[in-house]
Amino acid sequence: MDSKSLMINYTHRQAGHCESGATSNLYNFYGYKMSEPMAFGIGTGIYFSYLPFIKLMFAPMMSFRNLPNTVFRRSANYLGVDATVIKKFSNVKDSMDALDRNLEKGIPTGVQVGVFNLTFFPPEYRQHYNMHNMVVFGKEGDLYHISDTVMEHPQTLTYDDLVRVRWAKGAFAPKGKMYWINQMPKELDIKKGVELGIKKSVYEMTKVPFWLIGIKGMKVMGRDIKKWPKKHGNQKAAFYLGQILRMAEDFGTGGAGFRYIYGAFLKESGQKFENAVLLDAADLMGRTANKWREFTYIGARNCKNRSSQPEEDYNTLGDMMLEIAGMEEQVFKKIEKVKI
Amino acid sequence: MSDEENKELIYRNNRELHYGFDPEKGYVARVDYQYHGNQTIIQQGWDAAEDRLKEVSVKISAGKLSPLAWHMEKNLMELPMLSAYTGIMKWRIKRHLKPGIFKKLKPGLLGRYGSVFNITIEELKNPPIN
Numbered sequence: 001m002d003s004k005s006l007m008i009n010y011t012h013r014q015a016g017h018c019e020s021g022a023t024s025n026l027y028n029f030y031g032y033k034m035s036e037p038m039a040f041g042i043g044t045g046i047y048f049s050y051l052p053f054i055k056l057m058f059a060p061m062m063s064f065r066n067l068p069n070t071v072f073r074r075s076a077n078y079l080g081v082d083a084t085v086i087k088k089f090s091n092v093k094d095s096m097d098a099l100d101r102n103l104e105k106g107i108p109t110g111v112q113v114g115v116f117n118l119t120f121f122p123p124e125y126r127q128h129y130n131m132h133n134m135v136v137f138g139k140e141g142d143l144y145h146i147s148d149t150v151m152e153h154p155q156t157l158t159y160d161d162l163v164r165v166r167w168a169k170g171a172f173a174p175k176g177k178m179y180w181i182n183q184m185p186k187e188l189d190i191k192k193g194v195e196l197g198i199k200k201s202v203y204e205m206t207k208v209p210f211w212l213i214g215i216k217g218m219k220v221m222g223r224d225i226k227k228w229p230k231k232h233g234n235q236k237a238a239f240y241l242g243q244i245l246r247m248a249e250d251f252g253t254g255g256a257g258f259r260y261i262y263g264a265f266l267k268e269s270g271q272k273f274e275n276a277v278l279l280d281a282a283d284l285m286g287r288t289a290n291k292w293r294e295f296t297y298i299g300a301r302n303c304k305n306r307s308s309q310p311e312e313d314y315n316t317l318g319d320m321m322l323e324i325a326g327m328e329e330q331v332f333k334k335i336e337k338v339k340i
Numbered sequence: 341m342s343d344e345e346n347k348e349l350i351y352r353n354n355r356e357l358h359y360g361f362d363p364e365k366g367y368v369a370r371v372d373y374q375y376h377g378n379q380t381i382i383q384q385g386w387d388a389a390e391d392r393l394k395e396v397s398v399k400i401s402a403g404k405l406s407p408l409a410w411h412m413e414k415n416l417m418e419l420p421m422l423s424a425y426t427g428i429m430k431w432r433i434k435r436h437l438k439p440g441i442f443k444k445l446k447p448g449l450l451g452r453y454g455s456v457f458n459i460t461i462e463e464l465k466n467p468p469i470n
Binding site: 014015057058116117123170238245255256260261263283287290296297304 | 388
């Protein structure tokens with residue numbers, strides 16, 4: 001390995017969500033001011049799915065955001081940006097050589113990684129979670145320079161450590177996935193991007209013909225929560241509830257399961273295009289997100305001091321979830337036919 | 341975050357960016373530690389892992405499971421994942437979870453497990469169980 005020093009003049013800015021943060025930072029590197037919420041909204045990051053038959057970390061799986069790489073891929077697509085995504089490599093060496101070639105050309109490159117062996121990551125978050133994103137922007141000898149938007153500052157990883165996280169195994173294994181921007185169009189048509197992004201998100205949140213995706217899934221989960229104490233006992237119910245809270249509030253959500261980021265996107269778009277419908281929806285999304293926060297707050301108290309009247313408490317929480325689902329439905333109804 | 345809550349924080353490793361919404365001020369962003377209520381939930385996850393590890397330790401001491409089980413639990417791994425990391429078939433790993441069979445394993449195989457867990461063969465054979 002050569003000991004050349006390659007450093008790209010890349011600006012690390014912290015963000016709420018790893019992928020939209022990486023995407024927005026990449027756009028900024030190429031000279032387009034793009035906030036994190038805009039990247040998230042255009043890239044249709046918002047999502048909901050509830051898959052109780054799949055167990056993740058021993059509890060039902062749910063997701064508050066789209067599949068990995070959606071935000072980068074779709075935002076580039078909708079905005080007409082020339083970008084490349086390599087979904088997987090067949091072997092370790094190829095994946096690292098391709099990364100090195102990019103760095104030599106001065107291209108900051110996004111990589112999908114697992115966080116379990118991510119040495120600079122806060123220990124409390126190091127689980128087998130493979131959908132994390134970060135940008136590699138430099139190399140000095142054996143050391144790679146990393147911009148991880150969860151962290152306050154840029155970090156470094158050795159060659160071996162980077163291989164370890166890029167080739168993490170398990171659900172959604174990254175298999176060396178990497179992505180970058182080749183070229184920006186002369187002009188970014190943000191308006192078109194916002195329109196397309198909203199249209200897709202409305203579809204995914206309200207119209208997918210499957211009962212566990214989108215608002216429908218939230219309602220099913222709300223009804224399930226009520227049954228948990230009776231069905232699984234108090235202890236397991238608390239653990240399941242904890243899963244919802246962890247998925248909604250852990251690192252890289254920006255809080256309240258990405259609902260704040262999406263609301264901020266609606267707000268920014270509304271201001272940019274002076275659209276009252278979007279501003280109105282942004283306000284409602286903010287209040288929905290606050291309701292999510294309230295849910296996690298009460299839920300956390302519930303998990304901490306096991307309640308003496310579980311059935312009643314979980315009933316309340318279930319009702320709250322149904323209320324949240326109703327509010328989110330309103331948001332997407334509002335923006336469904338928006339003209340900007 | 342109030343000072344009172346701040347005192348109780350469990351984790352202070354990294355400040356993150358949090359968004360929020362104030363009906364008056366609109367959307368706000370701040371950089372701070374994860375708020376206290378949520379830290380409790382994160383800890384709940386790790387407490388559960390700790391409990392599982394204790395259960396496994398008891399079984400190993402009783403001669404019902406091999407030390408491999410301890411390392412799996414310590415690394416929060418289940419069969420399919422360990423199989424993917426090591427390239428060893430699941431049914432073989434299942435056999436290696438039996439103490440008698442584990443004892444007879446060749447260094448080559450032990451080394452493969454060790455490299456995945458990032459430990460030496462000696463450490464693999466002797467997990468810190470009290």
